[in-house]
Amino acid sequence: AQTVTQSQPEMSVQEAETVTLSCTYDTSESDYYLFWYKQPPSRQMILVIRQEAYKQQNATENRFSVNFQKAAKSFSLKISDSQLGDAAMYFCAYRSGPSSGSARQLTFGSGTQLTVLP
Amino acid sequence: DTAVSQTPKYLVTQMGNDKSIKCEQNLGHDTMYWYKQDSKKFLKIMFSYNNKELIINETVPNRFSPKSPDKAHLNLHINSLELGDSAVYFCASSPDRVGGEKLFFGSGTQLSVL
Numbered sequence: 278a279q280t281v282t283q284s285q286p287e288m289s290v291q292e293a294e295t296v297t298l299s300c301t302y303d304t305s306e307s308d309y310y311l312f313w314y315k316q317p318p319s320r321q322m323i324l325v326i327r328q329e330a331y332k333q334q335n336a337t338e339n340r341f342s343v344n345f346q347k348a349a350k351s352f353s354l355k356i357s358d359s360q361l362g363d364a365a366m367y368f369c370a371y372r373s374g375p376s377s378g379s380a381r382q383l384t385f386g387s388g389t390q391l392t393v394l395p
Numbered sequence: 396d397t398a399v400s401q402t403p404k405y406l407v408t409q410m411g412n413d414k415s416i417k418c419e420q421n422l423g424h425d426t427m428y429w430y431k432q433d434s435k436k437f438l439k440i441m442f443s444y445n446n447k448e449l450i451i452n453e454t455v456p457n458r459f460s461p462k463s464p465d466k467a468h469l470n471l472h473i474n475s476l477e478l479g480d481s482a483v484y485f486c487a488s489s490p491d492r493v494g495g496e497k498l499f500f501g502s503g504t505q506l507s508v509l
Contacts, residue, residue, distance in 0.1 A: 320483065322438075322500035366436060382451060383498070385438040 279304045281371050283386035290359045291394050297344075298354045298389045300369030308374030311345070311352045312383070317365040325367070328352065330374065356391075364393045398422050401486045401501040408476055409509055416471045416504045418486030424499070426450075427469035429461060430485040432503070438485070444469050473506075481508045 280303045290296035302311070313325040328336045328345050335343050340360075344353045356363055369386040401418040408414050420427060428451075429441040443451035447463045458474045473480060486501040 320485075320503040320505075322485065322487070322498075324498070368438065382440050382443070388436040388438075 279306070279309075279371050279373070279384050281369050281384050281386035283367075283369055283389050285389045286387070287390045287392070289392040289394055290356070292359055292361060294359055295355060295357045296359055296391065298356075298367050298369075298391065300352045300354070300386055302350050302352065302369070302371050304350070304371065306373055308376045310372045310374060311343075312370040312372070313341070313343070313352075313354045314368040314370060314385075315363075315365045316368065316388070317362075322368070326354065359393050361393050361395060364391055366390050397501075399486055399488055399499050399501040401484075401504055403504060404502065405505050405507075407507045407509065410476055410478060412476050413472070413474045414476060414506070415473070416484055416486075416506075418469045418471070418501060420467055420486075420488040420499070422488055422490075422499060423467075424488040424490045425466055426489050426491060427463065427466070428487040428489075428498075429469065429471050430487060430500075432483040432485060434482070442469075442471075476506075476508045478508050481506055 282301045309330045311328045315323045315325050326336050326338045326341050328343050335345050340357045342355045366388045368388045370383045372383050399420045426445045428443045430438050431441050432438045441455050442461045444463045446466050460472045462470045483503045483505050485503045487498050489498045
């Protein structure tokens with residue numbers, strides 16, 4: 278079974294600064310996807326970014342980018358020019374790829390609470 | 396317009412009661428889910444329905460019974476509520492059977508069992 282670990286329960290960053298959230302995962306599969314979700318106080322889960330394991334290039338979405346290290350099974354999220362609206366709980370998630378033959382549902386980490394300081 | 400809406404947002408009830416949480420999606424998606432987020436923020440899938448058919452049923456007590464009257468609705472009924480059922484329950488939908496980038500979540504129902 279796959280596991281996802283987020284070792285930082287809480288992080289804080291000054292507005293306009295950069296912060297990196299860590300995520301590691303354990304899997305024996307070679308075909309999979311990784312995601313970062315954001316959960317603001319409204320509790321709604323919002324997809325931030327995704328990465329296909331077969332792609333070497335790190336995904337980016339505006340101020341959000343990932344550092345995907347497949348051999349190390351690491352998938353960190355970098356938020357540049359942090360804004361007050363970035364304050365939220367961030368979840369890393371894993372999903373098996375089409376060739377895995379498994380149920381292919383998301384496995385979530387335990388989350389990192391990000392505080393943005395004005 | 397809210398894509399995935401669930402009611403109520405908050406639910407406080409006594410142990411032993413039966414309660415329901417309703418979920419509706421207006422995205423035309425074929426698949427709907429129930430997730431449970433415990434007090435430590437762990438988020439785990441409970442059920443998944445595709446076109447009203449149950450496709451995923453994780454290890455959940457049979458006191459939890461999902462009901463899908465049509466593919467736009469997936470309700471969760473819980474019998475004989477226990478203290479350990481206190482959590483936030485999220486409904487979600489996706490256009491296909493797998494979750495991920497096309498997964499839309501509702502805003503959650505915070506259930507408190509006293």
